[in-house]
Amino acid sequence: MSSSHDTHAAHGAASTHGAHAEKKSLRLTLHVWRQRDPNAEGKFATYKLDDVSPDMSFLEMLDVLNERLIAGGEEAIAFDHDCREGICGACSLTINGQPHGFERETTTCQIHMRRFEDGQTIYIEPFRANAFPVVKDLVVDRSAFDRIIAAGGFITARAGSAPDANALPIPQVAADAAMDAAACIGCGACVASCKNASAMLFVSAKVSHLALLPQGQAERNSRVLAMVEQMDKEGFGNCTNESECEAACPKGISVSNIARLNREYLRALASSD
Amino acid sequence: MSVTGLLLIGFLVVHLAGNLQLFSDDTGEHFNAYAEKLKSFGPLLYVAEFGLLALFVAHLALGLRVTFENRAARSQRYALDRDRGARSFASSTMVVTGVIVLVFVIVHLLDFRLREMSPDGLAAMVVRRLSEPAGALIYIVGVGALGIHLSHAFRSAMQTLGLNNTRYDVPIARAGKAVAIVLGVGFALFPLVYFSGAKHSTHSASVRAAVPSTQQRSLADEAVSSRASFESSSSGHSEEQR
Numbered sequence: 198m199s200s201s202h203d204t205h206a207a208h209g210a211a212s213t214h215g216a217h218a219e220k221k222s223l224r225l226t227l228h229v230w231r232q233r234d235p236n237a238e239g240k241f242a243t244y245k246l247d248d249v250s251p252d253m254s255f256l257e258m259l260d261v262l263n264e265r266l267i268a269g270g271e272e273a274i275a276f277d278h279d280c281r282e283g284i285c286g287a288c289s290l291t292i293n294g295q296p297h298g299f300e301r302e303t304t305t306c307q308i309h310m311r312r313f314e315d316g317q318t319i320y321i322e323p324f325r326a327n328a329f330p331v332v333k334d335l336v337v338d339r340s341a342f343d344r345i346i347a348a349g350g351f352i353t354a355r356a357g358s359a360p361d362a363n364a365l366p367i368p369q370v371a372a373d374a375a376m377d378a379a380a381c382i383g384c385g386a387c388v389a390s391c392k393n394a395s396a397m398l399f400v401s402a403k404v405s406h407l408a409l410l411p412q413g414q415a416e417r418n419s420r421v422l423a424m425v426e427q428m429d430k431e432g433f434g435n436c437t438n439e440s441e442c443e444a445a446c447p448k449g450i451s452v453s454n455i456a457r458l459n460r461e462y463l464r465a466l467a468s469s470d
Numbered sequence: 471m472s473v474t475g476l477l478l479i480g481f482l483v484v485h486l487a488g489n490l491q492l493f494s495d496d497t498g499e500h501f502n503a504y505a506e507k508l509k510s511f512g513p514l515l516y517v518a519e520f521g522l523l524a525l526f527v528a529h530l531a532l533g534l535r536v537t538f539e540n541r542a543a544r545s546q547r548y549a550l551d552r553d554r555g556a557r558s559f560a561s562s563t564m565v566v567t568g569v570i571v572l573v574f575v576i577v578h579l580l581d582f583r584l585r586e587m588s589p590d591g592l593a594a595m596v597v598r599r600l601s602e603p604a605g606a607l608i609y610i611v612g613v614g615a616l617g618i619h620l621s622h623a624f625r626s627a628m629q630t631l632g633l634n635n636t637r638y639d640v641p642i643a644r645a646g647k648a649v650a651i652v653l654g655v656g657f658a659l660f661p662l663v664y665f666s667g668a669k670h671s672t673h674s675a676s677v678r679a680a681v682p683s684t685q686q687r688s689l690a691d692e693a694v695s696s697r698a699s700f701e702s703s704s705s706g707h708s709e710e711q712r
Contacts, residue, residue: 218683228549230549291550293550293552294552295552320549322479322548325548326544327542327543327544346647392557392562393539393543393544394543394544395543418491434539434543435566436541436630438561438625439556439558440556440557441554441557442552442557443556444554444556452629453635453636453639455629456629456633458632459630459631460632462632463631463632
């Protein structure tokens with residue numbers, strides 16, 4: 198949704214004002230991480246682009262580069278993407294040292310080249326964490342998150358069809374907090390930005406949104422214990438409460454969820470069921 | 471880490487309260503009496519000291535484990551790594567400040583706990599040590615590192631224990647800063663006061679932990695600028711003790 202709005206807005210501005218400077222294409226130097234397979238040694242490859250449209254999204258810029266690589270008989274750069282409208286969590290990339298780039302609460306697919314300067318050098322690396330092994334180039338295997346969800350991020354109660362409004366009393370505060378936590382798209386930027394490669398923000402968001410709602414109560418204790426156990430098994434680091442994850446999260450998930458996760462964990466440990 | 475850390479903060483509060491006895495009179499009698507009282511607990515004191523040592527070692531061991539696990543979680547580092555500005559100087563230097571505090575605590579124990587008690591009392595030993603330039607420097611650096619460590623520690627411990635939420639986050643953050651300032655500045659007062667020779671002026675006995683930071687800074691300035699006066703005051707001081 199927002200991506201098409203953005204693009205139209207950019208076109209509109211350019212055509213009405215005839216702003217020549219805004220439409221001027223960019224020359225960029227890209228240092229892109231290339232790695233043949235999980236076991237191969239990776240290294241940066243340098244590519245120069247001298248006609249990047251400022252209206253392109255970051256991923257479209259990579260598409261253009263890939264078309265040229267393919268035309269030149271080289272192998273295309275592998276990177277993850279799907280919806281390209283900031284809601285699926287498939288895209289990743291560490292752009293100039295920051296997962297999803299420098300814009301706050303924005304996924305890589307929602308970054309546009311007009312935010313970069315002519316002549317800029319851009320480093321593009323995969324998300325780095327041992328729990329997210331590189332598959333190829335910029336693609337990392339984030340199935341550790343799937344295994345954490347499989348360990349407990351679900352409810353077993355039959356939810357049925359949507360109930361009548363207010364049939365299930367949920368305080369507005371709880372509904373809002375649950376919705377905020379449920380905004381997590383599982384992209385892994387929290388892990389990638391954490392100095393310890395900890396997955397606490399992701400797990401806390403998933404535990405929180407279910408613990409806050411009545412449907413999540415049945416497995417409330419077993420869920421948090423199982424998900425934390427799986428998280429530790431996957432080899433993520435520990436949380437040292439520096440909040441870089443919150444600042445890097447494209448959905449603005451708050452670290453107050455991590456405090457709730459810790460609360461839920463202690464509560465479950467103290468419980469007899 | 472959070473539990474051992476908070477318990478160690480508890481110890482520091484009591485330690486600072488005990489130290490403030492040094493400022494309650496000019497002769498150090500109150501402080502010496504306090505030290506004697508602690509000694510009179512006999513074996514109980516050893517039990518308490520052992521408990522304290524266990525807490526410290528546990529905090530250290532957990533810290534080491536967390537650090538090694540965290541290093542192991544990302545073996546391939548970023549070529550370019552930029553923060554988002556969320557982490558603070560204190561939060562990113564917890565290991566460094568922790569190691570400085572460890573070294574400081576060892577020096578501190580060698581100075582006052584593992585050394586034979588001077589016949590003129592513990593207070594005189596403390597004053598002598600903190601009047602030396604090297605002693606003052608070690609103590610200021612040691613408690614300075616402690617203050618920086620604590621400025622991240624308290625809030626972090628609260629978060630780990632799940633006691634943080636959107637309602638309490640701001641008060642807890644403020645409490646964390648307050649803990650760091652009161653303990654850091656509180657302990658720094660002793661080397662600053664004794665090194666600068668301020669304790670030997672007539673009104674010095676009224677110096678308290680709650681000195682505003684501006685006054686604190688002026689004490690620090692005085693410490694730097696009054697080398698010359700320190701020379702004379704420290705020599706007068708050692709005569710006093712002999």
